[in-house]
Structure formats: C-alpha cells, structure tokens
Amino acid sequence: MSHTNIRSLAKELNLSISTVSKALKDSYEISYETKERVLKAANELNYKPNAFASGLRRKKSNTIAVVIPEVADSFFSLAIKGIEEISQTKGYHVLIYLTYESWKKEQAILEDLKNGRVDGILMSVSSETSCSKHIKSVLDEDIPVILFDRIVEGMEVAKIITDDFESGYKATNHLIENGCTKIAFLSVSTLLDINNKRLAGYKKALTDKKKPVEERFIIQCGNDFKTNYEILKEAMLHSDKPDGIIGSVENLITPLYLVIKDLCILSPSEVKLISFSNLQTAEILNPTLTTITQPAFEIGKAAATILFNALEKRNYNWKKENIVIPSELCTRESSIISK
C-alpha cells in the first residue's frame, strides 16, 4: 500500500484537505460526526496521529517566510523590522521573498514553499494578483498564511491592515480644508485592495463636501519611474491642472517632486501635496512633505504575533483575525496654506 498522506485520506473520505486537517486537530469548526469518520479512516489507513498532529508538522523548520512585492519601499522595510522583532524572541529565522509585483512569481514562490521549507507565511500580494487560488493551496497543506497591508478581499484568512478608506478620506479632507478645489488622486493598480479603498475614501470626502468627482483627476500611474514622470508631467502641463495632489504610494514622490521642480511650479502655493509614505526623507524635502504615515512596524509585529499564535495554539481560529491599525496624518509644509 502506498504511503497515506492527508491528500489521499481526504480523497478516500471525499472531504476537502482543509476539513480533514481541521478534524485531526479537533477544531470546533468540524462536527463530531465528521471527526469520528476522519479518525476511523486515519486509523484504518495506518495514520499515526502524532505524525500529523499540527505541533509536529509545523515546528520542523523554525523558519517563516515573508512574501512581499519589494523592499525599496520603506513601508515594507519597516514591516520586516516588526516581523523580525517578534521572530527573534521565538528563535525563528525569517526568509524574505520578493515578487517584484509579478503574480506569476508569487505563484512560483508559494508553490516552492509548499514543500515544508517554512512553518508559516506572512504575505502582501502583488499588484497583479487577481485570485487567491495559490494562497488557498498553501493553506490546504496546513501552512498558515497571514495577509498584511495588501490583502485579498473576501478570503477567509487572517488580515492585518491599516484604515485605507479613512486615510484616503482624511488626506482629501485635509487638502479641501487647505483651500484646494481641484484635487488629483494618483492611482496605482486597480487590482489592489489598498488602492481602491484609498480611492473610495477620496471620492467620499469630495462627495461629502458637495464637490464633484472628476475622472480626469483620477490619474492612473504605472510601476516605473520614467513612465510616472511622463504621466505626471502631462497632468501638470494641463491648462486646468490640479491644485492638490494625493500620492497613493511612496514611489510616486520622487517623480512628482521632480516634475514640479522641472516645471517651476511652486509648492505649496500653486499645488499642495500629500502622500502615503513612511519615507524618513519626507522631513528634508523642499517643501517638507505631508504624509499619511502607515503603522508599518506595528503591522509587521501584529502579523507575526498572529502567525506564531497560529503555530503554537491549538483550537485557535486564527483565520478569523482581522486587525485594523490606523494610519496617521503628519502635516508638513507641502500641504498647508503658504504665507
């Protein structure tokens, strides 16, 4: 007889791998009848309960993976610091995998991680990721996945995010209060939940103040510096150009400042700026940059804490965790009424 694993056991029982796994771990989500059925089959097929109990299965590598789109963004480098702070106390190694915003690469990495190289995964999805099948298939192997910042909406898995909608709202409101009437929102991938929530907050703030939402002020940006420079230059050369700009991600800041400088536009008197960012250099730019500062370090810590709880605690329904840590508006020169 060939070796029985969780997959063959599930097939034999005509149940999902996830159900069998939960039944073996005595999860409250599974009915008594199903648990009995699973245990009976496990015995018949010569499963040694200890061999597949979560404790043994999960603790073999003492390593966790962090799968993220990039490290050049200060949000991610800070989040990693938070993750490392928790992992250190647990004696775990942290492996960082970069997807470079490629869904294909993200799938290949998760496929590779199914081999048991790590005990659990912390992940922020790429801007191309439009389905969660690859994540589910890792969960089916009984490897916990915690999503942070860039999540997949509607998926039953632990999520740690910031208040993207409220932050988009707050940023827009701040510019309205400082006299802007033509506020542009620099949008990135519309597949990204964070982008869409920030944009929704922007629209809601305008609507609440009885201002029109104009499509031409929702500026679709790309992934590379040169493209973004050209897109922003065109927008700022327009005769009816924006008098307020919200950058939805950090990497739009340098092209934005360069365009403003190259076109000799005065900020903040001609155009007020605010960006989502954790850049330390925000304070030394000219003008200093008003930011929506995300709790990157705290998000990393919270995500790692939940992952270790998932690895250590029995009967803990970690997939239900849904934590929102608010971002902060840091007002600096770029967005306030100039004297």
Added chain:
Amino acid sequence: MSHTNIRSLAKELNLSISTVSKALKDSYEISYETKERVLKAANELNYKPNAFASGLRRKKSNTIAVVIPEVADSFFSLAIKGIEEISQTKGYHVLIYLTYESWKKEQAILEDLKNGRVDGILMSVSSETSCSKHIKSVLDEDIPVILFDRIVEGMEVAKIITDDFESGYKATNHLIENGCTKIAFLSVSTLLDINNKRLAGYKKALTDKKKPVEERFIIQCGNDFKTNYEILKEAMLHSDKPDGIIGSVENLITPLYLVIKDLCILSPSEVKLISFSNLQTAEILNPTLTTITQPAFEIGKAAATILFNALEKRNYNWKKENIVIPSELCTRESSIISK
C-alpha cells in the same frame, strides 16, 4: 558502521574537509597523490562517488541565499534587483536574510544554511563581523559563498566590490577643489573594510594636497538616527566647524540634512556636502545632494553570475574571483561653489 560523510572521511585521512572536497571534485589545486589517497579511502569507507559529487550535492534546492545587514539602504535593494535578474534566468529562488548588523545573527543564519537549504550564498557582512570562521565553516560544507560590497579582507573567497579607496579620494578631492579647507569624514564601524578604505582615500587626498589630517574631523557615527543626529549637531555647533562633509554611508543623510536645517546653516555656501548613496531622493533634496553612486545593481549581477558559474562549472576556481566595479561621482548643488 556509521554513515560516512565528508567530515568523517577528512578525519580518517587527517586532511581538511576543504582538501577532501576539492580532491573529490578533481580540483587542480590538489596533488595527484592526495587525490589518489582520498579516492581510495572513499571507496574503502563505502562512499558512492556520485553521492558526493558536486553536481548532485549542489543542485538540490534551486535556491540561493542573500545574507545582508539591512534592506532599508537603497544600495542593498538595488543589489538584490541585480541578483534577482540573474537568478530568474536560471530558475532559482532567492531568499533574503537580514542580519541587522549583528554578527551573532549572521553566525546563526550561516549555521542554519549549512543544512542544505540553499545551493549557494551571496553575502555582505555586518558591521560587527570581525572574523570569518562562520563563513569558512559554510565553505567546508561545499556551499559556495560570494562576498559583495562588505567583504572580509584576506579571506580566500570570491569578492565583488566597488573602488572604495578611489571613491573616498575622489569625494575629498572634489570638496578641496570646491574650496573646502576643513573637511569632515563621517565614519561608521571601523570593522568594516569599506569604511576603512573610504577613510584611507580621504586621508590620502588630503595628504596629496599637503593638507593636514585632523582627528577631530574624523567623526565617529553610530547605527541609529537619534545618536547620529546628536553627534552631527555637536560637530556643527563647534566654533571651528567643518566647511565640507563626506557621508560614508546613506543613512547619515537624513540626520545630516536635519541638523543643517535645524541650525540654520546654509548649504552649500557655509558647508558643502557629499555622500555615498544610491538614494533616488538625492535629486529632490534641498540642496540636491552630490553623491558617490555605487554600481549596486551591477555588483549584484556580477556576484550572482559568479555564484552560478561556481555551481555549474567544474574545475572553475571561483574563489580567486576578485572584481572591482567603479563608483561614480554625481555632482549636484550641495557641493559646488554657490553663486
């Protein structure tokens, strides 16, 4: 009889693990007599030559590790991009491990990597690393290690660096030519080869121009933002303060600019600035920052290329590789004579 591994074989023969490994791979570095002795013992102890031949040993994980001090520095995020570009074409996964400048952590990571999790290692040592025993012990396991940027001088291993001495010289000379007479060098860990070479270049440039090297202008900085802010503030509050400053690493830029701003010192008329950096934001600072820009992407690519050659080619003496890719002086407002 217990299982014979390379360690027990080496012990039996009273040879180093490295010698036995090279002999089994038919390296030109090993004498014919030694090779004969090793192969004879390997046969007697029931070694299956194929089981320890480099090809089989090395190609099992299709993964390489990058061990670096941090990712918040743009040098490292660019170097990783270069490494990924090469690894992608080879179908390899790249794991990033961060040491956070801790030698202890670096040792723990290398110890963990000895278990065969990866086929090879690209590494930039921490600012605390003062000996290479941990690197040698990985090499003894027949896992190639390529050092890049922050190397350990005197170790027989492939090294890819930039021209740190020449760059330190060039930066200093540039400030002298722009009228500076009191040039400070912001030094970091004196255990770091890159720091010492940059500092040596600074001293040589001063000496060549018959200027004195004054110890008070070699300012020892720390690892964290707050400490560096205080150190730099003290230096700039001195009655006989520097009129030119060379930042030897990127993370000194923000505290330096903040001190200058907070003390209302005018740059470049009162103090000229230059820093080693790959920061994209150098162009949007006020004043725009003159930099020594390192070939980070190219260094990453070269290091990865040598590693894959080491994994793929037989009889290739990769340890002898020693590549120097020059840095570039990018002159901007912060260092030039103000009108």
